[in-house]
Amino acid sequence: MGNPDGARKKKRRKRSGGEAAASFDRDVFPILLAAVAPATGPNQRASSAATAARLLRRLLPRSPPPPPLSPLPGPLVALLPLLLTSSSHSVAALSCEVMGAAALQSMEAGEALASDGGIASGLARALGSGSQRVAEAACNAVMDLSASSIGREHLSGSPVLPRLLYLFSQVESISGAVGGGSTGCQARVSEPSKCLNLIIDTVVLMVNSCKVDKLHNLQQELVRKVMHLLYEVWSKVRLLQSSADCSNGKDQLQSRPYEISEAIFRLSMDLAYPAHLEPDEVRKSFFGQTESDFEKFALMYWENSPYLYRKKQSGLEGDAVFTALHNAFDLRTPDAIIESFIQDLVSCPAIASDELNINSFLDEVHDSLGAAVKYRQDVRVVRTPDQTSTGSGIEEHFFDDGTVFPDATAFVEKCKGAIRNGFSIALRGMEFRSEKVAAIASALADLFGQPSVGANIYFSPPRSQGLARHYDDHCVLVWQLLGRKKWKIWPNTKSILPRLYEPFHSLDGLVDDRGGRVEVLREGDIMYVPRGHVHEACTDIDEGESEVNASANYSLHLTLAIEVELPFEWEGFTHIALHCWLEEQKLVGSSGSVESRMEEQAPLFALLLHVAIRLLSDKDPTLRKTCMVAAKLPSSSKSVRSSHRSIFDEILDNIDRNCGFEDALRSVELAVKERNDEPFQWMCWLRHLPQQQQQHGRSSRIGFCDVLGPLEELLDMFSSDRERASADFADFKSRFCRRAMYDDACSEFEALLVLYRAGRTRYAKGMLALHGKHGG
Incomplete structure (x- = not known):
């Protein structure tokens, strides 16, 4: 017979959860x-x-x-x-x-x-x-x-x-x-x-x-x-x-x-950094002390022709911006110069131009943030020793593409050896590596009304050429910090300015070796090179010239790149104006009338007009130029502000006359037929503009990052009566061009710039912190 006490003990050990909780x-x-x-x-x-x-x-x-x-x-x-x-x-x-x-x-x-x-x-x-x-x-x-x-x-x-x-x-x-x-x-x-x-x-x-x-x-x-x-x-x-x-x-x-x-x-990302400059401080250092100096530059030279601001050597010590930047580098010897900007580097991965959510960026690079520098992405060590039959040299690179440098000390020593062998060092992203450069770049971005300004540093030995002859898809301000460098610049023979990230064209036929403008930049000088202008530079020291400073025969210069992104070209401003006008129509539209039917179709007409404006930018040089309506200009720059309104009026007139229904519709038909919306990915940035949720009980939002659906709907709407659709589109386009409000577009343009600036500033602060700059 079993033990009843033992059985009771076993039962107690098997109490239910409810009994245990009660206990x-x-x-x-x-x-x-x-x-x-x-x-x-x-x-x-x-x-x-x-x-x-x-x-x-x-x-x-x-x-x-x-x-x-x-x-x-x-x-x-x-x-x-x-x-x-x-x-x-x-x-x-x-x-x-x-x-x-x-x-x-x-x-x-x-x-x-x-x-x-x-x-x-x-x-x-x-x-x-x-x-x-x-x-x-x-x-x-x-x-x-x-x-x-x-x-x-x-x-x-x-x-x-x-x-x-x-x-x-x-x-x-x-x-x-x-x-x-x-x-x-x-x-x-x-x-x-x-x-x-x-x-x-x-x-x-x-x-x-x-x-x-x-x-x-x-x-x-x-x-x-x-x-x-x-x-x-x-x-x-x-x-x-x-x-x-x-x-x-x-x-x-x-x-x-x-x-x-x-x-x-x-x-x-949200720390306040003490190294801050006002746009006016940078304006004076780059363009001259008087407000009219910058106004002259903006109206006569910007995106038009090179400009040289030659500094008086005796006045450099009084230029606080130049002095601060000059003192950021150890200029005693070539080796010291290299160490002062190559030491303790980490890679600066690119952030998408229209990415405003820093969390998305962090998700994308979370397992590579803070990695060692990567060749070509962060740094180039290059020389152009020989000239070809066309006059354009072939670049030689000291490192292979994609090389990563986990051993920082060994990397610095190799760079020193490269300089002794006639190579130049080009380090990109200086605005992410130096607080002083970051302050200058940020103030310049404010001055020109752009999201950001990039900065590269170039160090070259005597009698050498680093980069081969080329043109850039962005405007450049070159600031000579040490030594001197000879530049040769050719006029831009094309009326359409190159756009960021577009494929580069061959230089054949673009330059004449017997022509070109030659300038020698000395310490403190600043030169502006517009995008699209072919140029090359080399160190130019005459034989027998004696220098006291051991580094003076070397050249150190900083380039500040004003990269004009699509939303901040005049084309972008026009897209914003169209968007603002369309949103206003949604608010005032009334239901049940013929006019109401037109208003319901307005988002699709607007989508087609966005496409037509994009096509027009391939022919109209003005649409590709920089829109500076958000620039922090001196209070006296009335003529620059007045020119903004005149430019917008000219653009609207050109759209009314030359934006064609058939060309735009053909590009839509091709995309829908091939199920390929890649030609319309440029629209993605429009998603950052506010849209009304509903119109007459139905959604009127356009998903600008996935436009195939709306494009199909657009074709369906026009297929039954193409002639009528063309007339309706012409009427829609004409009403926009007559009624678009410049001030409304300015407000939305400035709001978008604030969003872009916030994202770029957070990125810059994060990268500065990874270079040991902690904002205090």
Whole structure:
């Protein structure tokens, strides 16, 4: 006969979840509640804490028996905010461990705990308790609760993140922090180092999980201190990467280098940087002290012909902008110059021209952010030693395409050797690598009313030519910083300016070697080269000329590229004007009439007119020129502002006369027939303009990044009576050209520029931070 007592014991061990929860409510909850209630004396507090700690340990998973309570009962969850802030370090730490265990056992339980505001606040207080044991347990709990994207999102937007940053900011030295991978070589990791590594891992995870707009609310001085510390950690991890790779233990730093670099990038994006210049300061340095100097340049030379502003050598010291830039480089020797702009570089991956959401960029490059520089993408080391029969030399490159330089020291030494062999160094993206250059580029972008200005630095040895003869698809301002360089520039023989990213044409027939304008730039001189103008440059030092400075026979110059993107050409302004006028028609349209029918078809007529305007830009030079209606011009530049209105009026007149229905419709028919909307991808930027959601009860939005559907609808609408459609289109076009409001378009143009500038500025700040420039 069996043992009845044993059977009862087995049954008790197999109690249902409901019975276990009831037992918790009856036996455990009162004791835990007493542990967090105010006590009358130290002995009572100690006794209650010890009992509570024993009970919490019983809730933790043990092997082989499973945890007795899963998920955590509601009463325990309700007590957790108090338990986490208990004055007993054991109670607080064990509460963190219980939560972590529950989260690891059930993702749903972890998400529920992470979304509880009281628990998040309790975790934040636990992080700041002052106890290493509690802080470590709280960090582990944060990591466990962040196993899912939902958990990470909730915690990163809670008080946990600022408390974590504060906890990390109190670290006096990161000498105990070690990089993942190679750090497993150490025999053991000290307890303080283990805790520091855990804090760093948790900070990186939370920062990279936080929405960008939430990071903006963090206290700036706190962010700066954390960035400095993270940069030290990142530098150490990158250095350790070059050593032998060893096993990565659980107590080592788990964050990958690209995860740390992303955290640095994210924290930097909304910091205020002290290196700031007003557009007027840069205008005076580049074009002359009087306001009329820039007005003359804008009306006579811009996108028309080269311009040289020769500085007086005696006045260079009084030019604060030039002096600041000049002092940014160590000009004592050629080797020192190279080290001053090549040292500690990281790659600057391109951001799509119409990408305004920095989160999309980070998603795209998250595993390569902060990588070593890449040849051609970031740097070129090139020379043009010989002239061909046509007068245009063939470039020789010191490195192969796509070469990556993980060993920074070796890269610098190779560049020094290349210079001694007649090669020039061209480094792009200086506005992402130098605060002083970034300030100049930003002020120039404001002055010309453009989203951004790129900056490259060129260093050439004596009697050499770097880049071969070429033309650019952007306008360039060349600033000679050291030595001198001889330039030869040929007139642009084509009336249509080259557009960004369009294929380059052969130079055959574009230049006559016997012609061309020759200028020698000396230190401080600035020369403007419009897009489309063929040019070449070489160092030009006469034999027998003596120089005191060992570097003076070398040339160092900065180029500032004003890249005019499609939305900010006059064509783009015209598309914006059409969009604004169409939105106004939607607001005033009335239902039920013939006029209403026309208004319902207006979005498709507008789509076709967008296509026709694009086709017209291949013939009308004005549409490809820069629209500067948002430029921060001097107050006296009335003639420049007046010219903007005149240009717009001329464009509207040209559209009314020359935008054809048939040409536009044929291009639409071809795209629909071939199921190919690639020729219309230029429209994507129009998605950034606001559109009305509904028109007469139906959607009137156009998806400018996926236009095949609307194009098919357009063809269907016109197929029944093409002659009538052509007449209706002509009427629509004529009404737009008569009624388009310049001021409305200006407002929307400026709003779009603000969006573009915000995205580019965040990118620039992130890249500056990865080059050790932390904004303070």
